[in-house]
Amino acid sequence: MKITVIGGGPAGLYFSILVKKALPACEINLYERNKADDTFGFGVVFSDETLNEFLSQDKRSYELIKNSFAYWDNIDIARNGEVVRIEGNGFCGCSRQTLLLLLIQRCREEGVNLHFETNVDDVSRFKDSDLIIAGDGINSGIRTQFADYFGTQIEMRPNRFVWLGSDKPLDAFTYFFRSTPEGTLVAHTYQYEKGKSTWVIETTEETFAKIGFGVQDEVDTIQKIEKIFEKELEGHKLIANKSYWRNFPVVTNKVWYKDNIILIGDAVATAHFSIGSGTKLAMESAIALANAVVCKGKDAKAVFEEYEKNTRNNIEMIQHAANVSLSWFEDMDRHMKQDFMSFAFSLMSRSKKITFENLQRRDKAFAAKAVHNFHSKQSIPDINTSPAFSPFSLRKMSLSNRIVMSPMGQYSAHEGLVNDWHLVHYGSRATAGTGLILTEMT
DSSP states (O other): EEEEEEESSSHHHHHHHHHHHOOOEEEEEEESSSSSTOOOOSSEEEEEHHHHHHHHOOHHHHHHHTTTOOOOOOOOEEEEEEEEEEEEOEEEEHHHHHHHHHHHHHHHTTTTTOOOOSOOOOOOGGTOOOOEEEEOOTTOOOHTTHHHTEEEEEEEEEEEEEEEESSSSSSSSSEEOOOOOOOOEEEEEEEETTTTEEEEEOOOHHHHHHOOOTTHHHHHHHHHHHHHHHHHHTTOEEEEESSOOEEEEEEEEEEEETEEEEEGGTTOOOOGGGGGGHHHHHHHHHHHHHHHHHHHHOHHHHHHHHHHHHHHHHHHHHHHHHHHHHHHHHTTTHTTTSSSHHHHHHHTTSSSSSOOHHHHHOOHHHHHHHHHHHHHHHOOHHHHHHHHGGGGTTTTEESSSEEEEEOOOOOBBBTEEEEHHHHHHHHHHEEEEEEOOOOOOO
16 A cells, blocks of 8 residues: 655654554655754643553654653643642643654654655645545645635634743643733743743734734744733743744634545644644544554545544544634633632633533642632522522522523414413423523513
């Protein structure tokens, strides 16, 4: 079997490693337009779950990467000087350049043919390949060429962000929120190796314009950001590396393959950096596709069907959580009006993947602080009362709890009037203790 891989990012490299390892007789050629040691950005993030997946797929890659990890268990939320720490969050950071170099090393060890400084804009030259893997990133040229077929949709989100580095060490993944007269800015920060940390600065389009940032003016950007986050940086400096202000593109594709061309990584779907799953998504899609190739061989249609069956649902779930998370940051000026503990809890649970119960398992002390803060704001004397079962008042309406139900079923009113159906079905829900029922029109 002959496979062509376009794109030397984490997805393309890891796919090549796994397939070549499982099928040594397979010829794999990988083409990357940049040099082997070029890189953009600073650090990448993985969770404990993702690390375990790497260990199960290729122990050699895992061991190489693990030795370069900066590991942390805490998340700090800092807002204008107030700070709270949430424990029990297993993450690690790694230099993006180091990750790529280690994956390149593994490709060479397994016998993958690597072609750097080679741009590919026409796949017709690879007619003799059984499979063509398009892992050429967010701005995939291969995907763009067949965008109508793939059903590609790219939604540019309104917030602006810029990717920076710093020489400030960090012992936790930290969100630094800072209020300015022009609006709110947030720094998503984490250490990825000793003495080096990633700083992704995000703000709304309105705040960006009011402060007067230049999209590609790195010197001006660093000067202004260092002044805004002067207390958080504590004398340390920011570092630029093609650090231009951008809008995040949410990429989706209705179809993931055409003939023998298959999309992976950011070419197929993107996940906002606020949930730290971009590289995870890329490498997990590479794992799924590699397994499909090993299982189905040269049959491109069978490979794709296996790949999609095992991957699409997971990717769409992660992407949905990322979209909910990015929406929170798009509305952060409103969230900043909350008291600090409510703000911190809202931030932690923003993607809906982390619930109150999940936070209790991660950090009982933080969950208890959040509940105590809620009770004190609501004047609830019994600290054991669950927030969901506490009273709620809206104008002149008072509810005994915060459970709201909208009964399922067909429209049952007769000539606009309630009847026995409502007495039975709505009544049973009311007597069960639901605080509020949203009925049909009557």
